Amino acid sequence: MPELPEVTTTVKGLNQVLPHLIIADVWSDYHVGTKNKSPEVIKNEKFLEYFKKEVIGKTVLSAERRAKNILIHLSGEKTILIHMKMTGHLLFGNYSFTGSKWTATDTGLLQDPFNQFIHFTLSLSNGKTLAFSDMRKFAKVTLFETNTRDSHIDLKNLGPEPLSHLTKETLTQQLSKKPRGVIKSVLMDQTVVAGVGNIYSDEILWLSGIHPERKVESLSTNEVGKIFDSMIEVLNTGIELGGDSMSDYRNIYGERGGFQNSHKAYRRTKQICQKKGCGGVITRKVIGGRSAHFCNIHQK
Ligand SMILES: [Zn+2]
Structure with missing residues (x-):
């Protein structure tokens, strides 16, 4: 999607x-x-x-x-x-x-x-x-x-926009609405943060070094800060590359984006983790009804 x-x-x-x-x-x-x-x-x-x-x-x-x-x-x-x-x-x-x-x-x-x-x-x-x-x-x-x-029903309950209306402080506040949620699912919840889905949540958590099944209430201030920084970096990279065309997405001229060539976690199941010195393997697990892809070593 x-x-x-x-x-x-x-x-x-x-x-x-x-x-x-x-x-x-x-x-x-x-x-x-x-x-x-x-x-x-x-x-x-x-x-x-x-x-x-x-x-x-x-x-x-x-x-x-x-x-x-x-x-x-x-x-x-x-x-x-x-x-x-x-x-x-x-x-x-x-x-x-x-x-x-x-x-x-x-x-x-x-x-x-x-x-x-x-x-x-x-x-x-x-x-x-x-x-x-x-x-x-x-x-x-x-x-x-x-x-x-x-x-409007499709707009009134949306969370803040990550690239224009979110800070570490507001992300902390938004996450605190779902303390018992697992971070993978909460990041994809459009009432918490707007615009993040399955691909980018996997990539954000890989870059943050956070396991997708971590409960929100267990995250330290430092870890929320890492998630915030990773979110900005990963979303900006996605935009710079013209989006992700691993599936059907094309721009208005019918052209593919390039983010699918930069995945570190999403759909890289059984491949070696690309983080320097990690040595982990990307693992797939269904979390909250969606496939999560993450490194079995450095995402804790
Ligand atoms: Zn790793």
């Missing part, structure tokens, strides 16, 4: 191409054959009709990331919210619609097989298309009044 660095990469791309463009048309087939149709997502056909009515003719002002959500702010006080979930990613380029299928007409990366599962598009006033590829159709697309963001 895209985490903070991947969503940041997408939002940076959107801000390069979308502002000032007008949304000329909306298309989606999310409502076909999907379950769990909550009334306020475009998987619900009635909501899709409302979404179209509200969005067509509006101008894109800017894009923003909050936790793992993409917010696209429009004129008329409307904001589109997209959560990419497991396999979603936004693409930008030239497309044509033939039969019942969207096809990239630019030759190149937009034709990568991972970019072919188009279930939602915005046709733009410059002739380009913002297309959303989502193989498993788990993503969420909705719309809200911009001035209601603070009370």
Whole structure:
């Protein structure tokens, strides 16, 4: 699932191409054959009709990331919210619609097989298309009044942003809300810290030298400080490398990021630990329903 660095990469791309463009048309087939149709997502056909009515003719002002959500702010006080979930990613380029299928007409990366599962598009006033590829159709697309963001169900309970609103002190405070939790799960809890998921929590804990099953209440001030420093370093590296494309993630031009080549723990099961002089082996264990990967020696 895209985490903070991947969503940041997408939002940076959107801000390069979308502002000032007008949304000329909306298309989606999310409502076909999907379950769990909550009334306020475009998987619900009635909501899709409302979404179209509200969005067509509006101008894109800017894009923003909050936790793992993409917010696209429009004129008329409307904001589109997209959560990419497991396999979603936004693409930008030239497309044509033939039969019942969207096809990239630019030759190149937009034709990568991972970019072919188009279930939602915005046709733009410059002739380009913002297309959303989502193989498993788990993503969420909705719309809200911009001035209601603070009370929006997907935004109101989120913890602070690690790269702009977090300090060692506020991290300590946030962690103290879950004293009995294990650190791996608590780091992925979006109400504690925003934007960290399975990949980056493994990498943060590897760099901190902290075992993923440590109870939060057992961590010393020094250890919380190490987690904070590692979080900033690992997330910034993820952004510098354009995100992680071990799975489906691609940037808006269909290109892969590079963080998957820098993993120290995530999906390196049975490989030798890369920490100098450690000699440990990366081990996989299911913790809180998710696979954790960690060194059996230096993560204590
Ligand atoms: Zn190690």
